[in-house]
Amino acid sequence: MVLSGPATEKYCRDWHGDVTSEAVAVLRPRTTNEVADAVKTCARLGLSIVPQGGNTGLVLGALPDRPADQVVISLERMNAIRRIDPDDFSAVVEAGCILSDFKDAVACEGMFFPLALGAQGSCRIGGNVSTNAGGINVLRYGMTRELVLGLECVLPDGSILNGLSTLRKDNRGIDLKQIFIGAEGTLGIITAVAVKLAPQPDQVATALLGLNSLDDAIALFRRARRDCCDLMSAFEFMPPVAFGLAREAIPDLEMPISGDHAAYVLLEISGSGLVDINDLTERFLQAVMEEGLVADGVIASSTAQARNLWLFREGMNEGQAKRGPHLRTDLSVRLSQVPDFVREAEQAVIDVVPDAICVSYGHIGDGNVHLNVLPPAGLSRNEIEARIHDAKKAINTVLDAYNGSLSAEHGIGRLKRTEHEARIAPAQRALLAALKQAVDPQGLMNPGCQLEYERPS
Known part of the structure; x- marks a missing residue:
């Protein structure tokens, strides 16, 4: 069509x-x-x-x-689920399948596909793979790359690379699927994906915790990794301003814990089988509260209450969108550096844009920080763009000092290409250019995305 x-x-x-x-x-x-x-x-x-x-x-x-x-x-019309194999813990799905539709179909087979994003009701599997999407379950299940077993791709000359194997161990030389994961369509078009599945968690404990500092959040994460092991599936941090922003988008949200805390953590522990997740969660939280690591908290007593807690995390993003154009960042630093980075980067922003509001949140378990900057109301579009430019420059200066990444999970695209190119090492640039030339010599696939290559005349 x-x-x-x-x-x-x-x-x-x-x-x-x-x-x-x-x-x-x-x-x-x-x-x-x-x-x-x-x-x-x-x-x-x-x-x-x-x-x-x-x-x-x-x-x-x-x-x-x-x-x-x-x-x-x-790829939106290529949305078929070709196969779900519970015994093999795998599935094959076309690139245009909506993520939430795929997750629902897998759940009907008693299985679980762990990729979880705010946009999962409209994003599609092929785009998730092409951007190596992250999301809230990365600390337990890894980025999308860790969930992919095989790919089917159309190459720039129109030939079809069929690599839809579901083998867990296949050491026959270079793993070609890896060059397409995270390439954002610059080397070919992903048309179908073979993915790993996991058992469907039948026990999920969700808690919202108030802490005295972001440093305490790092200490809490370290403790949770030790005491809860790999059963911890999400560990999100949010600032106090997050709750006001969430209520701007969802007015009937009620604050589930009292008081005003310097930092908040949304914790999820999940599992299936013989492990008692609720008992584990209660014992863990009782211990860290007695030690003063957590000031206050609430554990969801039902699926509906758990959903309400997650609405604060999701509504926060909607509330920011309602404020109009603003700076959205997707950064990563070493986990232990998150508190210092947030403090320094927010101060750097305030130094150049003193009337802005900084909103730092993210997936603390993998060092991913979304430091967003909201300009004040009533500015012209040019004034907003100027403040966004100044804030971005200030943040990136601090990020460079921490040897961090300016794209933790969203990709480079066209929006971050200039910043990416300014920071890429010559040897890496040469290798990427050689790969692009070998796979796409005419420069037809998504030109201008990630890097600007010279297109043959």
């Missing part, structure tokens, strides 16, 4: 509606062979290709930016 004109608008607008563009056309293939035919046609016509899944990314990686010669290939 080919779309053109006004019908392409939703494919040429980013998730937050901040950026719009155009494309020559949007192609919506239904099969891998149709994707291959589309790629061959684009190559013959000299049109470059922007692969797109759910278009929920935050770094403009799936958004065309050269309207005169770019075609969007949307």
